[in-house]
Amino acid sequence: MARIAVIIPVLSNFKGLTETLQSIRTRHDWTPIIIPQWRQKLALSAAWNEGLAQAKEKNFDYAWVINDDILASKYTLDNLVSFLETCDPQIVMITGCNVAGAFDNPYDILSWNDDEHIASAEGNFAEHPDFSCFLVRPNFCELVGPFDENFFPCWHEDNDMHRRINLLGYKAGSTSAAPYYHFASVTFNQDTNPDKHKGFENSKSYYEAKWGGYIDHEAWVTPYGNAKMSVKDWYVR
Numbered sequence: 001m002a003r004i005a006v007i008i009p010v011l012s013n014f015k016g017l018t019e020t021l022q023s024i025r026t027r028h029d030w031t032p033i034i035i036p037q038w039r040q041k042l043a044l045s046a047a048w049n050e051g052l053a054q055a056k057e058k059n060f061d062y063a064w065v066i067n068d069d070i071l072a073s074k075y076t077l078d079n080l081v082s083f084l085e086t087c088d089p090q091i092v093m094i095t096g097c098n099v100a101g102a103f104d105n106p107y108d109i110l111s112w113n114d115d116e117h118i119a120s121a122e123g124n125f126a127e128h129p130d131f132s133c134f135l136v137r138p139n140f141c142e143l144v145g146p147f148d149e150n151f152f153p154c155w156h157e158d159n160d161m162h163r164r165i166n167l168l169g170y171k172a173g174s175t176s177a178a179p180y181y182h183f184a185s186v187t188f189n190q191d192t193n194p195d196k197h198k199g200f201e202n203s204k205s206y207y208e209a210k211w212g213g214y215i216d217h218e219a220w221v222t223p224y225g226n227a228k229m230s231v232k233d234w235y236v237r
Contacts, residue, residue: 002028002081005060007051009035009044010068016183017068023110026077031060044154045147052146056138063140067132069183072096073109079123079177080135091125092143092165093172096133099179109181123177130174131158132182144168145232148210155203159215167221167231210234 006024010017021032033054035047042050048065055063062081066072076096083094103109144165151157165172204214212219223229 002061004028004030005033005055005063006030007033007065008068009037009047011037013068020068023071025074043149043152045151045157046149049146064135071109071181073112073179076178076180083175090171092170093134093136095129095174096178096180097174097176098182100181106181123175125173125175127173129172133180148234151203153199155200156207164231
């Protein structure tokens with residue numbers, strides 16, 4: 001039985017947090033690590049880094065980083081753990097598979113039974129990770145570096161990390177054996193700030209400045225085109 005840190009940053013969706021926690025079912029020993037974004041005003045990437053640092057300090061076997069607006073199926077966490085326990089060591093991140101489109105009622109996933117197809121941890125692996133539900137080993141940040149905290153308040157920190165993982169010769173992806181329901185953009189939709197869209201544009205511009213182009217059109221293989229920098233590095237502002 002593994003010890004798992006369940007890391008959930010929370011900005012305002014407290015109802016969603018409760019339902020997310022209630023949906024977790026596993027044979028493993030798990031402990032929630034709630035990152036209080038509502039108080040700390042952290043970028044999402046910084047909240048992830050804080051949670052991962054706590055998980056490593058407390059010697060958890062795995063860290064499961066999830067949004068506060070997901071519902072897990074009975075297969076989700078156990079199959080993610082089983083996948084990492086047996087997969088190619090070059091795979092440093094495995095994520096769940098969002099099956100929101102399969103349900104009219106989100107809560108149906110809580111009682112969903114599909115043992116024939118997804119009870120096995122093997123499932124299908126696609127190199128398209130979903131960062132609203134990802135599992136990593138404790139040495140993740142040592143291998144690929146922490147998440148870049150310049151993406152504020154969020155957006156594109158996941159694209160940045162996926163690019164870095166690939167550039168370092170590792171892999172990240174999703175498995176169909178770990179389905180979950182993602183409500184999506186709950187915190188963003190609750191935000192009444194008329195300037196909230198500027199955050200996306202700022203993060204997009206920063207990604208382009210860091211890699212010399214937008215997603216799939218990057219010109220550089222080191223941050224900011226600086227050959228003296230490691231792929232793991234980013235300028236601390």
